[in-house]
Amino acid sequence: MQLTLPGATVAELVTALTDAYPDLAPHILDDDGALRSYVNVFVDDTDIRQLDGQATALSESSTVRLLPAIAGGAPDDRETARQEAR
Amino acid sequence: MSEPTASIIPDDRVQPLSQKEFDRYSRNILLPEVGVERQARIRAAKVLVVGAGGLGAPIALYLAAAGVGTIGVVDHDVVEESNLQRQIIHGTRDIGRPKTASARDSIRAINRGVKVVTHQQALTSENALDIIEQYDVVVDGTDNFPTRYLLNDAAVFLGKPVVYGSIYQFDGQVSVFDARLGPCYRCVNPTPPPPDLVPSCAEGGVLGVLPGLVGTLQATEVLKLIVGDAEPLIGRLLLVEAWSTHFTELSISKNPDCPVCGQQPSITELIDYQEFCGVGGHDDQETPIASITATDLKTRLDAGEPVQLVDIREPHERALSPFPAAHAVPYGQLVRRIDEFDPSVDLIFLCTIGQRSVFAIRALERAGYQGALLNLKGGVAGWNQEFAQQKAG
Structure with missing residues (x-):
């Protein structure tokens, strides 16, 4: 899903995003309002860890991508159900 | 490069x-x-x-x-x-x-x-x-x-x-x-x-x-x-x-x-x-999720105990593996339809494998639901494994 939102920094943009979609907040922010460590953020295809983190400045044309970790590969219904039951 | x-x-x-x-x-x-x-x-x-x-x-x-x-x-x-x-x-x-x-x-x-x-x-x-x-x-x-x-x-x-x-x-x-x-x-x-x-x-x-x-x-x-x-x-x-x-x-x-x-x-x-x-990623502040096993659920159902059984799967998932005893409320509608649930009766969520139910419980807790919330352990897949004769076609 792609959205256009205001924000001069990554942090401001994330706030604009969770204001617009409050249900999303618990998925990407911890209780202190910081981005969860398993949500990777890329500004114009570069990991913000290589930039200024959540203070990374955005221009009007910046593309910001929130990338969740995924683990699928050999998905197996039974195995996953078993792990869940543990 | x-x-x-x-x-x-x-x-x-x-x-x-x-x-x-x-x-x-x-x-x-x-x-x-x-x-x-x-x-x-x-x-x-x-x-x-x-x-x-x-x-x-x-x-x-x-x-x-x-x-x-x-x-x-x-x-x-x-x-x-x-x-x-x-x-x-x-x-x-x-x-x-x-x-x-x-x-x-x-x-x-x-x-x-x-x-x-x-x-x-x-x-x-x-x-x-x-x-x-x-x-x-x-x-x-x-x-x-x-x-x-x-x-x-x-x-x-x-x-x-x-x-x-x-x-x-x-x-x-x-x-x-x-x-x-x-x-x-x-x-x-x-x-x-x-x-x-x-x-x-x-x-x-x-x-x-x-x-x-x-x-x-x-x-x-x-x-x-x-x-x-x-x-x-x-x-x-x-x-x-x-x-x-x-x-x-x-x-x-x-x-x-x-x-x-x-x-x-x-x-x-x-x-x-x-x-x-x-x-590693868990928030220690959160209360643990209460679960019920398929066997225990069956015992309660067979005994005629009152429970609210809610199937939070999407329609296409229910079609693949129906669970007609449950009332269907897709996950995305739960919080909006919170008033349909009776806090005085155990509310048991069931999903495919018992993962989304956990999230459903968290969502209802956050929305202020006061009643007991339970997750069917292993979901419908686990139920079917336990009671194979119940499995649809």
Whole structure:
């Protein structure tokens, strides 16, 4: 899903995003309002860890991508159900 | 742009090809970037494929066809019918067989010249180093976070590259993690998401052809590492978005503070990865989730005890595996329809495997619901396993 939102920094943009979609907040922010460590953020295809983190400045044309970790590969219904039951 | 890398195969292991091999691999050999000498490297290579599932299937088949001399296959599971939609290394006749045995047969059918080593076991902290040590490169075709972290750490300790691939629904990710030359998996994913936030393919689904797309990209990277002088996906994460047909290359970098491959590593031996992934991302403040087993639920239902049984699956999921005793309220509507539930009666959520129910409980708790909330452990899949006669068609 792609959205256009205001924000001069990554942090401001994330706030604009969770204001617009409050249900999303618990998925990407911890209780202190910081981005969860398993949500990777890329500004114009570069990991913000290589930039200024959540203070990374955005221009009007910046593309910001929130990338969740995924683990699928050999998905197996039974195995996953078993792990869940543990 | 990555730098070209040297072949990962030591020169002293490379033996001349036979005439028969010249013919068989002539289309590889015709490429100036491959040629006779590098085809011999491919034959000398030992590749470990972890997971003989959706990703492992095309990886193992293409590497066998390309002439990789030794292919190790790790998997502890047996072939199930629902695997066949994407795991093309297994066929209908293989249902019920160990995946490693079925994979070995398929590999051997393509190329008798490949030595197949089957590891019919789960990769664990106890066996990972011994297994991985025997190979030149590891291909990650696993389906869960604990094994991905285990595999990463073991490969970092042994100085081996990991060709990473992951899929979910219509999306895939591919990269080459080699801590000697770039980031490792942990540099990019320092902590796993909490298990109750992780949707699996068993629950979220996956387009059958997607692992083919991602797995063949992984096989390509493996061959590039073996042949040498190519530009592998080191320091780059390739996103494959099949629904929109977008390939996006993201720049990733080594984390100097990485606990495994950073300047002052805090993890220097393999740890308990179940614990790391189960507890690592959890918020200790949260109350534990109450669960009910299928057996206990059946007892309560048979006794006529009042319960509110709510099926939070989507209509297409209910159609695949109906549970008519439950009242259907799709997950996305729960909070909006909170007034339909009676806080004086136990409210039991059921989903496919008992993962989304956990999240449903959290959502209702946050919305201020005061009554008792329970998760049907193992979901409808677990129920059907317990009471097979209830299973629909």
